[in-house]
Amino acid sequence: MPSIIEDATPRTNFTVVGDVLPSQILAGSRLSYYIAISVVLFCIWLFQSDKQKCSVSAPFYKASRLKWMFSADTLIRDSYSKFRDTVYQIKSTEGVRTIIPSSLVGELKGLPEDTLSARTAVKEAMLSEYTNLCAGSHSDTLSLLLKCKMTGQLARMAPQLKEELEYILATEFPECQEWTPFKIQPFMVRTIARLSGRVFVGPLLNRTEEWMDVSINFAITAFIAVIKLQFFPPWMRPVAQYLVSELRTIQRDLEKAQNMLTPIIEERIRDAETPGYDKPDDFVQWLQDALPEDQKTDFYIQGKMQLLLSAASIHTTSNLTTDCIYDLAVHQDMQEILREEVREVLCDDEAWERKDSMGKLKKLDSFIKESQRLSGNVTSFIRKVMRPIDLSDGTHLPAGTNLLAPMAGVAVDPRYYPDPEVFDGLRFWKLRQHQRSPSSSSSSFSSPPAAPTTLDEPTLNANGRWQFTSIGDTAMNFGLGKHACPGRFFAGCEIKMVLAYLLLHYDIKLREGEGRPTPNMFMMTKSPSMTAEVLFRRRSAV
Ligand code: HEM
Numbered sequence: 001m002p003s004i005i006e007d008a009t010p011r012t013n014f015t016v017v018g019d020v021l022p023s024q025i026l027a028g029s030r031l032s033y034y035i036a037i038s039v040v041l042f043c044i045w046l047f048q049s050d051k052q053k054c055s056v057s058a059p060f061y062k063a064s065r066l067k068w069m070f071s072a073d074t075l076i077r078d079s080y081s082k083f084r085d086t087v088y089q090i091k092s093t094e095g096v097r098t099i100i101p102s103s104l105v106g107e108l109k110g111l112p113e114d115t116l117s118a119r120t121a122v123k124e125a126m127l128s129e130y131t132n133l134c135a136g137s138h139s140d141t142l143s144l145l146l147k148c149k150m151t152g153q154l155a156r157m158a159p160q161l162k163e164e165l166e167y168i169l170a171t172e173f174p175e176c177q178e179w180t181p182f183k184i185q186p187f188m189v190r191t192i193a194r195l196s197g198r199v200f201v202g203p204l205l206n207r208t209e210e211w212m213d214v215s216i217n218f219a220i221t222a223f224i225a226v227i228k229l230q231f232f233p234p235w236m237r238p239v240a241q242y243l244v245s246e247l248r249t250i251q252r253d254l255e256k257a258q259n260m261l262t263p264i265i266e267e268r269i270r271d272a273e274t275p276g277y278d279k280p281d282d283f284v285q286w287l288q289d290a291l292p293e294d295q296k297t298d299f300y301i302q303g304k305m306q307l308l309l310s311a312a313s314i315h316t317t318s319n320l321t322t323d324c325i326y327d328l329a330v331h332q333d334m335q336e337i338l339r340e341e342v343r344e345v346l347c348d349d350e351a352w353e354r355k356d357s358m359g360k361l362k363k364l365d366s367f368i369k370e371s372q373r374l375s376g377n378v379t380s381f382i383r384k385v386m387r388p389i390d391l392s393d394g395t396h397l398p399a400g401t402n403l404l405a406p407m408a409g410v411a412v413d414p415r416y417y418p419d420p421e422v423f424d425g426l427r428f429w430k431l432r433q434h435q436r437s438p439s440s441s442s443s444s445f446s447s448p449p450a451a452p453t454t455l456d457e458p459t460l461n462a463n464g465r466w467q468f469t470s471i472g473d474t475a476m477n478f479g480l481g482k483h484a485c486p487g488r489f490f491a492g493c494e495i496k497m498v499l500a501y502l503l504l505h506y507d508i509k510l511r512e513g514e515g516r517p518t519p520n521m522f523m524m525t526k527s528p529s530m531t532a533e534v535l536f537r538r539r540s541a542v
């Protein structure tokens with residue numbers, strides 16, 4: 001089994017409050033010394049008074065820091081059901097957060113960066129001054145390349161992705177002649193890292209364990225570094241950073257990435273001079289072509305952008321794929337429904353490569369979106385107010401206000417999603433059918449929700465708003481507005497491929513008597529169980 005992942009992924013189940021400092025955060029040398037210091041700091045931190053003055057004229061929802069740390073999803077749900085369409089505030093571990101309801105987020109999503117900044121908010125959340133996790137002026141290049149180069153050409157990548165998928169299944173997935181229990185989460189991380197790696201760094205590094213290792217672990221190391229730093233009050237961080245060994249690991253990883261990429265880029269620059277040279281088609285090359293002349297040989301920045309790209313894409317995508325597997329295991333009936341669709345659309349090898357194939361998997365698309373609705377992140381739309389904003393309900397947001405949207409609440413608001421607690425894999429598929437032919441309204445869904453949903457993608461067709469990749473004021477899993485996730489089309493494509501392939505070849509079920517694996521909740525990040533096993537059995541007839 002993939003030992004790298006096993007060792008590197010945080011294994012702690014962050015549900016026991018007594019075990020407040022995840023053991024993993026303390027791992028390493030000088031353990032007992034570290035524990036002592038951390039416990040003292042944690043107590044100071046837990047009980048320190050919030051001197052921050054709040055100049056937003058909105059009510060507060062009272063909750064302890066512990067609640068924010070370990071059960072942010074219930075915190076957001078409960079507070080949302082109390083305030084709903086009103087702006088309210090919560091004290092988070094890093095100060096006050098102002099929560100913007102769906103009914104008002106529409107007024108904000110179009111505002112420019114110098115008024116409402118996504119970059120500053122993310123930079124601060126990642127404590128970039130210490131972690132160095134920020135692409136700076138290159139962020140826009142990154143988004144632009146994903147939007148232009150990647151999204152438009154997904155079909156072209158399909159054969160490579162499928163090849164890679166077959167390879168990893170052959171080498172790292174159990175035989176499964178009989179029902180075989182398998183820990184799917186670590187496998188998904190490696191699968192997605194491999195598929196993405198093929199498109200990010202191309203075939204040269206695709207199967208190098210060292211690259212897999214760095215690209216997977218960079219995000220995890222960064223996450224731990226940020227959490228450790230957050231335990232120290234801001235004034236202590238300039239000194240405290242020397243206690244956080246992960247910060248040095250981040251630097252080492254950046255150097256590793258640089259060293260691995262350098263020979264490849266150098267070779268390409270040399271080859272480019274040969275007439276008739278056929279440029280490779282991957283992110284390394286797109287970036288090469290996009291960078292200004294004087295940065296084409298800046299291998300450090302190119303390595304860094306690769307790692308930031310991996311950090312933004314691997315765990316987000318693999319976590320959702322894992323959640324989909326858990327949901328498939330619970331909802332046995334959906335497997336045959338989806339398999340039927342997959343068989344129809346992907347009837348032969350060429351179909352996998354056809355431009356519109358993935359788009360035709362509408363039931364699967366709906367299933368993935370439904371999984372995401374219930375398992376997705378707790379909050380979204382992380383923004384910082386740079387210039388004062390007045391909302392139409394009279395709320396004044398002064399500069400410096402930190403915003404969040406209460407996604408975990410919106411996702412189960414019956415006004416937007418009827419029977420919100422029910423997992424209905426075909427929920428969005430039905431909505432799409434409904435929109436296309438209003439006359440043949442299905443009984444299970446007769447009144448379209450009054451959600452003020454708007455589309456940011458002008459190219460989407462009429463039923464586009466219920467697609468996995470559609471975003472709107474009540475569907476914020478990929479954010480909203482100009483900074484919405486530019487990788488979501490690729491993510492959708494990858495997830496569909498993996499699920500389609502697994503559905504065709506395997507039956508999936510939970511262990512006898514077990515329910516759906518419970519998610520982990522830690523610091524606003526909700527993620528699927530890392531240790532749960534699901535049973536797979538190879539299907540004789542595809
Ligand atoms: C299921 C998988 C994914 C989820 C849930 C997800 C979610 C998000 C969210 C919530 C944001 C912030 C948007 C905002 O604040 O408005 C974001 C930004 C971003 N995502 Fe994703 N993402 C996923 C996959 C990917 C993939 C596969 C890539 C790359 C290929 C990617 C690249 C990015 C980048 C570069 C940004 C920053 C955009 C900007 O600031 O302009 N993401 N993503």
Ligand SMILES: *[C@@H]1O[C@H](CO)[C@@H](O)[C@H](O)[C@H]1NC(C)=O
Pocket residue numbers: 315316377378379382523524525526
């Ligand atoms: C969920 O939110 C947290 C905090 O805002 C963020 O660090 C994490 O990357 C998000 N995860 C996904 C899947 O978007």
Ligand SMILES: *[C@@H]1O[C@H](CO)[C@@H](O)[C@H](O)[C@H]1NC(C)=O
Pocket residue numbers: 010223315316319520525526527528529530
């Ligand atoms: C994905 O899941 C892993 C393991 O459950 C977790 O450590 C990580 O924070 C999650 N990442 C995101 C972006 O949700």
Ligand SMILES: CC(=O)N[C@H]1CO[C@H](CO)[C@@H](O)[C@@H]1O
Pocket residue numbers: 163164167202203204205206207208
């Ligand atoms: C270095 C390496 O193993 N590269 C491989 C990347 O993937 C392609 C096809 O999947 C292989 O042909 C390469 O050998």
